[in-house]
Amino acid sequence: xxxxxxxxxxxxxxxxxxxxxxxxxxxxxxxxxxxxxxxxxxxxxxxxxxxxxxxxxxxxxxxxxxxxxxxxxxxxxxxxxxxxxxxxxxxxxxxxxxxxxxxxxxxxxxxxxxxxxxxxxxxxxxxxxxxxxxxxxxxxxxxxxxxxxxxxxxxxxxx
Amino acid sequence: xxxxxxxxxxxxxxxxxxxxxxxxxxxxxxxxxxxxxxxxxxxxxxxxxxxxxxxxxxxxxxxxxxxxxxxxxxxxxxxxxxxxxxxxxxxxxxxxxxxxxxxx
Numbered sequence: 417x418x419x420x421x422x423x424x425x426x427x428x429x430x431x432x433x434x435x436x437x438x439x440x441x442x443x444x445x446x447x448x449x450x451x452x453x454x455x456x457x458x459x460x461x462x463x464x465x466x467x468x469x470x471x472x473x474x475x476x477x478x479x480x481x482x483x484x485x486x487x488x489x490x491x492x493x494x495x496x497x498x499x500x501x502x503x504x505x506x507x508x509x510x511x512x513x514x515x516x517x518x519x520x521x522x523x524x525x526x527x528x529x530x531x532x533x534x535x536x537x538x539x540x541x542x543x544x545x546x547x548x549x550x551x552x553x554x555x556x557x558x559x560x561x562x563x564x565x566x567x568x569x570x571x572x573x574x575x
Numbered sequence: 576x577x578x579x580x581x582x583x584x585x586x587x588x589x590x591x592x593x594x595x596x597x598x599x600x601x602x603x604x605x606x607x608x609x610x611x612x613x614x615x616x617x618x619x620x621x622x623x624x625x626x627x628x629x630x631x632x633x634x635x636x637x638x639x640x641x642x643x644x645x646x647x648x649x650x651x652x653x654x655x656x657x658x659x660x661x662x663x664x665x666x667x668x669x670x671x672x673x674x675x676x677x678x679x
Contacts, residue, residue, distance in 0.1 A: 473599050477626045483595060510599065510626060528591040529635050535594060536633030543627060 417533040419541075419564040422521065427451040427497035428557045432505075432518070440505045441466050441484050444520040447497050454522065458490040462522060476509025480552060481542055483535065485521035494530045496521040498564070500554055516552045547572040580611070580645035583653045586637065589663035593634040595626070597664035602626045604656050610646025612656070617641050623656070 427447040434440035445463050448454050454462060465486040469475070476482040497520050504514030519538050523531040542548050547567055554560045566572065587593050593601075605612045605623040613620035614629065620643060621628035634640060640660075644652045 473596055475595055477595065477630070479627065481627075485595070510602075528594070532592045532594055532633050532635055535630045539627045539630035543631065 417530070417537045418568040419537065420568050422494045422496045422534050423564060424448060424451045424453050424495060424497055425561045427453060428560050429497070429499040430554050430557045430560055432499045432501040434501070435505060437470065437505060437507050438467060440499070440501065440518065441520070444484070444497055444499050444518060447499070448495060448522070453495045455490055458488070462486065462488055462490070474508040474510060476507035476515050478509060478511040478513065479542065479548060480504065480513055480516045481548070482507050482509065482515040483519045483521065483538060485523070485531070487525040488522050489525055491522050491524050494521065494523045494527065494534060496534065498560055500552060500560065517548070541567045541572060544572040580643040581649045581653055582641055582643045583657050584639055584641050585657050585660035586639050587634045587660065588636065589666040590636050591666055592636050592638070593629060593632060595630065597666060598626050598629040600659055600664055601629060601656060604659060605652065608644070608646070608648045608652035610644040610649045610652050612642065612644045612652055614640055614642045
């Protein structure tokens with residue numbers, strides 16, 4: 417699976433304003449709403465559901481990266497977005513570091529395989545420190561989408 | 576000290592596969608041991624103490640993984656990690672597997 421398969425380019429945010437965990441999740445979910453990927457009447461429920469998942473254990477997986485996510489019956493396919501916070505957000509990460517780079521994923525409940533393959537792709541790409549650093553340094557959405565495109569074209573990792 | 580690492584094969588049993596939460600459990604368990612612990616498909620083993628590495632496996636339900644442990648507490652480490660897999664990570668409140676085992 418490639419980034420292009422699940423990241424909505426129009427929802428990418430290079431300048432997240434939020435300063436807290438819940439606020440950053442809300443900002444990212446709003447970006448998917450603005451891009452037309454989720455229904456307005458599902459907005460609050462999706463945020464609540466992602467927060468509930470965070471209570472089971474932070475999705476801040478280290479290296480300044482978090483993958484907040486949930487399964488939600490309102491989506492027909494896996495949808496996701498990317499956001500960068502220049503200052504970083506306290507996300508209760510596993511390694512205690514603030515999170516600058518967010519991949520938010522919403523997947524249909526009956527398709528656990530797609531969610532796994534998205535996580536696989538994100539983690540494989542992020543193992544490349546150059547890719548990870550470039551993403552965090554991105555100031556424009558265009559830079560982010562271009563980096564994701566280059567990653568999809570295998571310009572960062574061998575496998 | 577053993578000269579060769581001990582190995583064990585485990586199967587991902589829970590319908591949702593080795594997603595973030597189970598991976599976190601495995602990492603926490605693995606880091607409680609001194610041994611060098613690797614996990615993966617045969618020929619592609621990654622650090623079992625790194626969640627980022629575990630997620631790169633994209634291990635869906637039914638995936639067979641090899642775990643190797645090298646160190647004084649290797650046996651114990653393998654036992655307890657294998658137990659997590661066997662218990663399906665106690666991955667509750669989840670739907671039964673609808674999707675067939677993914678081909679990677």
